[in-house]
Amino acid sequence: MSLSDHGPYPASDGYQEAIALDREDPLANHRDRYARGDSSLIYLDGNSLGRLPQAAIPVIEDVTERQWGDRLIRSWNEGWWELQVRLGDKLAPLVGAGPGEVILSDSTSVNLYKLAMGAMGAADEGRSHIVTDDLNFPSDVYILESVARSHGGDLQVVASDGVEGPVGELNQAIGERTALVSLSHTAFKSGYTYDMTEITDMAHRSGAMILWDCSHSVGAIPIDFERSGVDLAIGCTYKYLNGGPGSPAFLYVRSEHQERLENPITGWWGHRSPFDFDLEFTPIDGIRRFHSGTMPILSLAAIEPGLDDVLDAGSGAIRSKSRLLTSYAVDQWRRHLAPLGFGLASPREPERRGPHVALGHEMAWAITRAMIEDAHVIPDFRAPDNIRLGLPPLYTSYADVHTAIQRIKLVVTEEAYLAHLGDDAVVT
Ligand SMILES: *Cc1c(COP(=O)(O)O)cnc(C)c1O
Numbered sequence: 001m002s003l004s005d006h007g008p009y010p011a012s013d014g015y016q017e018a019i020a021l022d023r024e025d026p027l028a029n030h031r032d033r034y035a036r037g038d039s040s041l042i043y044l045d046g047n048s049l050g051r052l053p054q055a056a057i058p059v060i061e062d063v064t065e066r067q068w069g070d071r072l073i074r075s076w077n078e079g080w081w082e083l084q085v086r087l088g089d090k091l092a093p094l095v096g097a098g099p100g101e102v103i104l105s106d107s108t109s110v111n112l113y114k115l116a117m118g119a120m121g122a123a124d125e126g127r128s129h130i131v132t133d134d135l136n137f138p139s140d141v142y143i144l145e146s147v148a149r150s151h152g153g154d155l156q157v158v159a160s161d162g163v164e165g166p167v168g169e170l171n172q173a174i175g176e177r178t179a180l181v182s183l184s185h186t187a188f189k190s191g192y193t194y195d196m197t198e199i200t201d202m203a204h205r206s207g208a209m210i211l212w213d214c215s216h217s218v219g220a221i222p223i224d225f226e227r228s229g230v231d232l233a234i235g236c237t238y239k240y241l242n243g244g245p246g247s248p249a250f251l252y253v254r255s256e257h258q259e260r261l262e263n264p265i266t267g268w269w270g271h272r273s274p275f276d277f278d279l280e281f282t283p284i285d286g287i288r289r290f291h292s293g294t295m296p297i298l299s300l301a302a303i304e305p306g307l308d309d310v311l312d313a314g315s316g317a318i319r320s321k322s323r324l325l326t327s328y329a330v331d332q333w334r335r336h337l338a339p340l341g342f343g344l345a346s347p348r349e350p351e352r353r354g355p356h357v358a359l360g361h362e363m364a365w366a367i368t369r370a371m372i373e374d375a376h377v378i379p380d381f382r383a384p385d386n387i388r389l390g391l392p393p394l395y396t397s398y399a400d401v402h403t404a405i406q407r408i409k410l411v412v413t414e415e416a417y418l419a420h421l422g423d424d425a426v427v428t
Pocket residue numbers: 107108109110136137139140184188213215216236249
C-alpha cells in the first residue's frame with residue numbers, strides 16, 4: 001500500500017490556501033538551492049540532518065580533487081589551517097558575536113565538555129554545582145554530570161512539564177553554589193525556546209556563568225550573544241545550517257573570558273607555536289586556545305555554502321517564516337489531527353516555539369514508521385510518544401506541511417500504522 005499515491009491533495013480542503021501562502025513567501029526562492037533527489041518525498045527531519053545545499057557539491061569536489069588530490073600538504077598553507085577561524089568569523093553575525101569569538105571545532109559534545117570544564121575551572125571557591133533542565137538533550141546532561149563530578153560538585157536537573165521551560169524553578173535552583181547554568185536554547189523535543197537574555201541575567205544575578213547549546217536554534221532563530229550578555233555557547237552545524245552529516249560544531253567564548261578559561265584538551269592546535277614542537281604547552285592567545293587537534297577538512301569545507309545561504313536569507317526573515325510555518329502546522333494539527341488523538345507537545349505561543357513542532361500520540365512509533373515506509377513523509381521519533389516535524393524555513397513549503405498532515409491523517413484513518421507495531425531501527 002502506498003499512501004503517497006494519494007498525491008499532494010490538490011482537491012483537499014485548504015490546499016489552495018497553502019499554495020497561496022507559498023506564493024507570498026519571500027524565502028520561496030531558496031527552496032531550489034537544496035538538492036531534492038526525490039521530489040515526492042516530504043522531508044521534515046532537517047532538524048536532525050539538514051538538506052544538501054546544491055552549492056556544496058562543487059565545493060566538496062574542489063576540496064577533494066584539487067585541494068587534496070593535487071595540492072596535497074601545500075593546502076594547509078593555502079587556506080586549510082585558517083579555515084575553522086575564517087568560518088567562525090563568518091558564522092559570528094548569526095549569533096551576535098564579534099570577530100575572534102567563534103570557531104568551528106570538534107563536535108557539539110566535545111565543545112560542551114571543553115567549555116563546561118573551562119567554566120568550572122574558573123569558578124570561585126565554593127561554587128561547584130551545575131544547573132540544567134530535563135528538556136536538555138540527554139547527551140548534554142551526561143556530559144554536564146561528568147564535568148560536575150570531576151570538580152567535586154553535582155548536576156541539578158530541574159524538572160519541567162515536558163514542554164515549557166521551567167523558568168521559575170530554575171530561578172529557585174540557581175544559587176550561591178552554582179558555578180554554571182547550561183541549557184538548550186531551543187529544546188530538542190518540544191521546541192521550547194528560552195528567552196536567552198532573561199535566563200542569562202538570572203544566572204549572572206547569582207554569580208554563575210551561562211553556557212547555551214544552540215544546536216536547534218542557530219540558523220533558524222536570531223541570536224545575540226553580545227546583547228544578551230552570554231558567556232559561552234556551542235552549537236551544531238548539520239541541522240539548520242545544513243553543513244552535512246557530522247560537520248564540525250561551533251563554540252563561542254566571550255572575548256573577556258578567553259584568557260581566563262582553560263581548555264582541558266590542550267592539544268597542539270591550541271598551542272602558541274605548534275610547529276616548534278616544544279614539549280611544554282603554552283596556549284595561543286584568543287579563541288584558538290579552545291582548539292585541540294587536526295580538523296576534518298572535508299567536512300569543514302562543506303559547511304560554507306549552507307552558511308552562505310542562511311546569511312543571504314538573514315535570520316530575521318528566516319524566523320518570520322518559521323513562526324508562520326509552525327503556526328500553520330499547529331493550525332493544521334488542530335483541524336485534522338487533534339480529533340485523531342494527537343496532542344500538541346510544543347508551546348502554543350509562537351514566540352516560545354522553535355523551528356519544529358512536536359506531536360504526541362500513544363502509537364507514535366508505529367505512525368512514524370508508516371509515515372516513512374508508506375506515506376513518503378520523513379519526520380523523526382523521540383521516545384516514548386513524540387513525532388517531531390522539523391520545518392526548516394529555507395526549503396519547507398506550506399504545501400509540504402499541508403500534504404504531510406493529510407498523509408499522517410491517512411496513516412491513522414486507514415490504519416496503516418498497524419503493520420509497523422513491531423518495527424525496529426537503530427536511528428530513529
Ligand atoms: C544535535 C545536538 C547535539 C549533537 O551533538 P554531537 O556531538 O554532534 O553528537 C548536541 N546537543 C544538542 C542540544 C543537540 O540538539
